[in-house]
Amino acid sequence: MRYTLSLIGACALSLLLAVDAAQAEIPVVPAASLGLNQAQLDRIDALVKEEIEAKRLPGCVVAIGRTGGIGFLKAYGDRRVEPSQEEMTVDTVFDMASLTKPIATATSVMILVEQGKVRLRNPVAEYIPEFAQNGKENITVEDLLVHRGGLIPDNALSDYEDGEEKAWERLFALPTDRPGKQFIYSDVGFLTLGKIVERASGKNVAEFAAENIFKPLGMKDSGYTPSKELSQRAATTEKRDDEWMRGEVHDPRAYLLNGVAGHAGLFSTAADLAIYCDAFLRGASNKSSQELARGDDGKSAAHAVPPFVMSRATLAEMLRPRDVAGNSRALGWDNKSAYSTNRGELLSSRAVGHGGFTGTAMWIDPELDLFVIFLSNRVHPKGDGLVNPLAGRIGSVAAAAIDGPNPTSVAVAAKTAVEEKAEGAGDVRPALHAVEATKVSKAKRPQVLTGIDVLARDGFKQLAGRKVGLITNHTGLDRDGRRTIDLLANAPGVKLVAIFSPEHGIAGKLDHDGITDARDEATGLKIHSLYGETRKPTAEQLKGIDTIVFDIQDIGCRFYTYESTMTWAMEAAGEHGLKYVVLDRPNPIGGVAMEGPLADGGRESFVGCHTVPLRHGLTVGELATMYRAEREIEVDLEVIKAENWRRGDYWDATGLTWVNQSPNMRSLTEAILYPGMGVWETTNVSVGRGTDTPFELIGAPWIDGQKLAAELNGAGLPGVRFTPIEFTPSDSKFKEQKCGGVNVAITNQAEFNAVAVGLELAATLRRLYPLDWQVKAADRLLINDEVYQAIVAGADRAELEALFADDLKEFGKRRQKFLLYGE
Structure with missing residues (x-):
């Protein structure tokens, strides 16, 4: 039995068989430098040897790494045994089979979601009208990504034998069985997702993935229908028409679709997949944006470096586990399901991965900062190999090899930030890592605009002919620091009639009750206090006004009273038949996380005007749309959205100037x-x-x-x-x-x-x-009386969190239809 072993040290890169060191985009480094125990990893040799000798596979390549490096890269056995023997090398090109699903198709779909061209919640039929046959009209994009569309695993090969056009007609005409109610692993679903990519982008999944995933990341050996050069080092699979398949897709349906499909057809190498995994781990990292942007001088760069081909918020949504009839699936990825036999038992609950019929498996664990790549051609030569249990055992060995932190990830993040800071680039997506460090592609991110910025840019047309009462304070500023008061007072076609201020007054400096009315010196307009004799605009105060505009920066916490001021004024607008306009602003503590118990229904007050958690993850515009619907406020509401803000962004990622929202909210x-x-x-x-x-x-x-x-x-x-x-x-x-x-x-x-x-x-x-x-x-x-009583009774944190866990999960579902900024 032969094994081709790469030495596991940076100094040994030149000895990697058939791999040019200049092309090793993710450096191979000593395992210990990544916090991995080499002796533990060496156990893999015996595991693989036993399986090869049992003829469950002819050979394989195993790559194990963490952010910033590969700590284990070895080739075992042969990549071809018939008609002639050919040794396995670490640069062997493999048919990924169903690894195509998450790497090419699901990643492409999520990029389109981020671009606003696809929505997870929308019916597939919105993008493919022909799909809405035989009960499939309500199946969503997300349903297909997690295999709950009720579609059969595969349709008959005969459906594909009359050409592509007929094949798609027959596929779209397939029936469904209880969509949304069961887990059926379906190639049909991912074939359809590949077609969604084509309809939404104008490019087939091969072209789109090449342009938006493989090329930006520098995955040079990855793609569909590999070239003759790549095919020469591809692992052989089975025979088709008496010819050995090598560099030709093994899946028969993908083959009949000219090698390009959403469920299969991708070819790649261990080195390229390591690039993908490395970038993926950066995107899913628990490191704060400050940590990722910190240079080696200890100072912070201007902003964080997005590490993947999609934003952190998009990737977080992709990774969020969904329970599908007892199977935990992420979007395009397995998490823990009936198909997880190739999953290491010691991987964390955040790990995601997938396998492929030809003998491939890949798992990425953001919690452990670990990736495990197993590539084989187990179907060669007779189609009867078995590797999933082996891949799972290797995953467990890899997880158990972690015996310390990964200093390389911190060093690479710092290096990236320093380079990016020096270059003065905007928002960037890292490309690949050469042996020494990260090369960064520069792609400047558009400026974040608040609602008032958008309103001014659009010439105030949304308020044309309106007589406005403005609820604002010192935080009502545009990007250039100009007051919303002054902008509206001088806006063509707009008449600013009165100003209203919340708690802490118009200047945000008062820290007591009973704030009195005042007058704005610049405009001479009266400022009605909504934290004095009344906390809701009165009929007298609203005389001569047909539109109330709200522009105050919130901080994303339920008991911060600016939210209640907004809500009670919206009720007043409804009661008096006025239009209500919210100039939206980013949530400074992000729009993803939700924390804490919900307020009890029926106990609403000025420090908690609705049944939301302590940290709700919504902007004031999103709160307004939710409160109008759920509080049944009959009002003509318009939200002028912020632009270029991503849900995962905290304030420090917006480029906007921090203004102390109140006397004690200073950072x-x-x-x-x-x-x-x-x-x-x-x-x-x-x-x-x-x-x-x-x-x-x-x-x-x-x-x-x-x-x-x-x-x-x-x-x-x-x-x-x-x-x-x-x-x-x-x-x-x-x-x-x-x-x-x-x-x-x-x-x-x-x-x-x-x-x-x-x-x-x-x-x-x-x-x-x-x-x-x-x-x-x-x-x-x-x-929240239940949580309060439990605190009084001496409950610990875990017991307290358990009391509202279900409510928080339900709130996550409640808020979905009110989100204005992405998935």
Whole structure:
């Protein structure tokens, strides 16, 4: 038995059989440099040898790596045994079979989703009208991606024998069986998805994937219908018409479609797949945008570097597991289903992967920062090989080999940021990595525009002929810092009649109740306070107005009262027959994550006007559309959307200037912390008001900071560390009293969950200080009696989170139809 082994060291790149070092886009490095144990990885040799000797496969290539490098790359056995013997090499080209589904087709679909050309929720028939036959009119794109369309696995080969046109007619005429109710792994579904790519882009899936995936990533040996040169180093599969298939697609239906299909037809190599996996891991990384953008000088680049061919938000949606009749599937990917026999048992719950009929498998684990690539031609020569169990065991060996962090990923991220910063590029997508570092393709991202920017750009046509009452404050600014007040006062065809201000007043500096009316010096207009005698515009205040415009920057937390001001004013507009226009703005803490219990129905108040979680992940425009529908507000609502904002973006990725939204909301860090820290300020603890860092600390005269920090750090919460401190507030609670407590430091923005921190704090304070912590008023902002009673009873964080887990999941479904910015 022969094995072609590559040495696992950067100095040994020249010894990789048949691989030019200059083409090794992802460097092969010592396993230890990636935090992998070489002795553990060496166990793979014996596993593969046993299976080859049992004739379950003629040979294979195994590649294992983490972000920034390949720590294990070996070729075993033969890539051809008939009609002549040919040794396996690490650059062998393999027929990917069903790995085509996630790598080419699903990735292409998600890129089209990001481009706004396809929507997951939309019926397939919107893109392929002929598909709407025999009960298939309501099957969605997402249904096909997770195999719940009720379609048969494969249709008859005879359907393809009269040419492509007839083949598609017959495929589109196929029936369905209980779509949405069952899991049926279906090539038919992915054939259809390939056609959606063609209809939406004007290019077949081979052309689209080449232009949007393989070329940008530098996957030089990947694509459909490989060239003669690539075919010469392709692994042989079976015979077709008495000729051995080599560089010719094995799948008979793809073959009859000239080698190009959504379910099969892709060819690639281990090195190219490692490129894809590396970029994928960067895109799915839990590292914060600051960490990814940090240079080796310790300073931050202007913005984060998007690492994949799609945005982080798009990839996060692609990776989100869906339960399909007891099978966990992501979009185009397997997660844990009946087809997961090639999955390593030790991979994390975030791992996704897929296999191919010819003997291929690939798994990517963002949690472990690990990829495992197994490529074989198990169908050669007789079609009776078996490799899925072997691929699964190799995955477990690889996961068990992790014995430390991966310093390479941090170094490469820093290098990328430094290069990008030096070049002054905009938003970029990394291409491949040569042995030393990352080369970055420069693709400047369009500026994020808020609603007022869009309104001004469009010449204020949306308000033409309108008499406007503007609800705003100091955050109502365009990109150039001009006040919305002044822009509307001078807008052609618009008459600004009155101004309304929320809590903290028009300048955002007041921190007390009973704020009185005022007058704007620049325009001479009266400013009606909506945080004084009334919190809802009155009939008297609305005289002469036919349109209310709302433009205030929110921070994405339920009890931040600007949301209630918006909602109550919208109700007033409905009651008085006025038009209501929201100038939308990004959610500064992102539009993906949702955290915390929902407010109890029937308990709505000015600090929680609707049944949403503490962190809802919506913009004010999205909240307005949800509240109008769910609160049954009869009002003519228009949302002028922000442009070029992506749901996964925090404020630091927008390029917009930060403005302190209120006296104690002074940074993005404080906004991120607020849903978990601010919720307890109704109890007898200080959350830092009267200090330089409100919401970044919590304490009281009766708290032992060292003890509290030790307990909180011991809880193992991701993305955060707690430091014992002493502080003396100059204002607010415990004014001029020394307090013990903790500083809360976010170490990983992507992993950090503010409400989880808040609940851990509550459970710990209740356990350590049952007599000192006066929890009675906690429910004023929590607004969830079940969770409040559990805190009083001494429940731990896990028990508290379990109480609202189902509600939070249901809210995720509720909000879907109100999202204005992507999937």
